Amino acid sequence: MNFFRRSKGSAGVARDRLLTVLVSDRVKLTPAMIDNLKRELSEVIKRYLPNIDSNMIDIAVTQTEDNTDQLETRIPLGRGRKA
Amino acid sequence: MAKVITVTSGKGGVGKTTSTANLGTALAMLGYKVVVMDADIGLRNLDVVMGLENRIVYDLVDVIEGNCRLRQALIKDKHQSELYLLPAAQTKDKDAVSQEEIIELVDQLRDEADYVLIDSPAGIESGFKNAIAGADEVIIVTTPEVSAVRDADRIIGLCEAYDKGQPRLIVNRLRPKMVKSGEMMSVDDVLQILAIDLIGIIPEDEDVITATNKGEVLTLDKSSRTGRYYTDIARRLAGEEVPIEPIEDNPTLFERISGIFRGGR
Numbered sequence: 237m238n239f240f241r242r243s244k245g246s247a248g249v250a251r252d253r254l255l256t257v258l259v260s261d262r263v264k265l266t267p268a269m270i271d272n273l274k275r276e277l278s279e280v281i282k283r284y285l286p287n288i289d290s291n292m293i294d295i296a297v298t299q300t301e302d303n304t305d306q307l308e309t310r311i312p313l314g315r316g317r318k319a
Numbered sequence: 320m321a322k323v324i325t326v327t328s329g330k331g332g333v334g335k336t337t338s339t340a341n342l343g344t345a346l347a348m349l350g351y352k353v354v355v356m357d358a359d360i361g362l363r364n365l366d367v368v369m370g371l372e373n374r375i376v377y378d379l380v381d382v383i384e385g386n387c388r389l390r391q392a393l394i395k396d397k398h399q400s401e402l403y404l405l406p407a408a409q410t411k412d413k414d415a416v417s418q419e420e421i422i423e424l425v426d427q428l429r430d431e432a433d434y435v436l437i438d439s440p441a442g443i444e445s446g447f448k449n450a451i452a453g454a455d456e457v458i459i460v461t462t463p464e465v466s467a468v469r470d471a472d473r474i475i476g477l478c479e480a481y482d483k484g485q486p487r488l489i490v491n492r493l494r495p496k497m498v499k500s501g502e503m504m505s506v507d508d509v510l511q512i513l514a515i516d517l518i519g520i521i522p523e524d525e526d527v528i529t530a531t532n533k534g535e536v537l538t539l540d541k542s543s544r545t546g547r548y549y550t551d552i553a554r555r556l557a558g559e560e561v562p563i564e565p566i567e568d569n570p571t572l573f574e575r576i577s578g579i580f581r582g583g584r
Contacts (some may be wrong), residue, residue, distance in 0.1 A: 245501025250465050251508050257465075258472050258512065299514070 259297040263305055270295055281311060288313070321354070321429040324436050324556065325454035327486075329470030331441030333462045334491040337527055339438040340368045341546070342458075344536040345553035347399035351433040354393065356405040356425075358450035359440040360415060363407035370397060370534020371404050380408035383420045389427050398539055403432070413446040425453030434556070443477060451478065457486035458518060458556075463493060463504040472513055487518035489552065494523045495568040506565070519552035521545060522566050 260266045265273075278290035294310040326339045336359075343355035357365035360380065366372040377392035382405075389405075396402035405428070408415060428435045439450035451457055457478050461471040471488070478486045490506050497503035506520055524545040530537040538546035554561045 247498070247501050247504045247508065250504050251512065254465050254468055254512055257469060261469065261472060262476070 263297055321432045321435045323425055323454050324456045324458055325439050325451045326436060326458045326460060327439035327447060327450060327474060328460045329474040330467045333467050334460050336364050336368050336438050338460050338489060339365060339436050340536045341538045341549040342553050343402055343436050344399060344538045345550040346434050347402035349553055352401040353434045354403045354405055354428050354432045355436045357407035357438050359438060360407045361412045363409050365438050366404060366406045367534060368531055369404060369536060375406050378406045378408040380411050380415050383416050383424055418449050418452045421449045422453045451481060451483055454483060457483050458489060459486045460489045460491050462491050463509055468509055468512060475513060475515055485515055487516050489519050489521060491521045492523045493520055493566055495566050517563060518555050519548060519563060520566050521548050
């Protein structure tokens, strides 16, 4: 018996998969499109903030407390004061 | 004037027809006059679930086409004197009726009862649209599975698009033991994902299958726990404040004892 799998639980996997698939369903934004958006966005941001690590940029569709969908972007600027 | 409630789901096989039959029966047992209408034209099933299949003479399409009067097509339930079935046509397809015709029929039904429950077909096509066209309120049935929840989400979006207000949710076929071991999404998980109000929880219950086999509706059995959950939902539909309690796996001692006093098991 695979205890590790059991303790993890398939319900959590179901929930995560649903949340992802519903984003594409609701906003009509596929994971591939989000990747594209992320790449293009980081190109633009890099023009202004060349020191940014584009791998750290995170874009996701999330839900606010009143249940509206929103596009959330996180762009860590590091410790700053470098310039 | 009846309140018209459509029971729908998106995905097939999650318990729309069973829920319609049980809620209709429960509302009738509470003393309301109820018409349950099968809107699944071409694939009717509410008649067999209620054990009324041998009594059908006219159907919904006959009423719309003027082959009979509305009251001639209403079939009286075997057990509840204030419960009637308006069956769907079996030999025609969904395009036999228009949305306007269904709305007109539903408006006629409003004068006949306190509650009209419409059993919607699966899917998001014209049959579904017809089924919700005349509704004052929509109830969505889902099971705690990815496919059913995904389809429910789509239906919720469509209900909003058709100005049907926010639907309320029945989580059907819940297995508390699996939820506890983390192998089934909980009611809270489903509610968080769908972001709508819950109207009730129905556990997985083999008795539903045996009741359906016999053409009896489980809610008629006063010792049935599932039947009581349906009755609670019916009360909430009627506007009563009935708290929704989490479902435990085995009946509690109290439930077993009260079950004995109700003459069951």
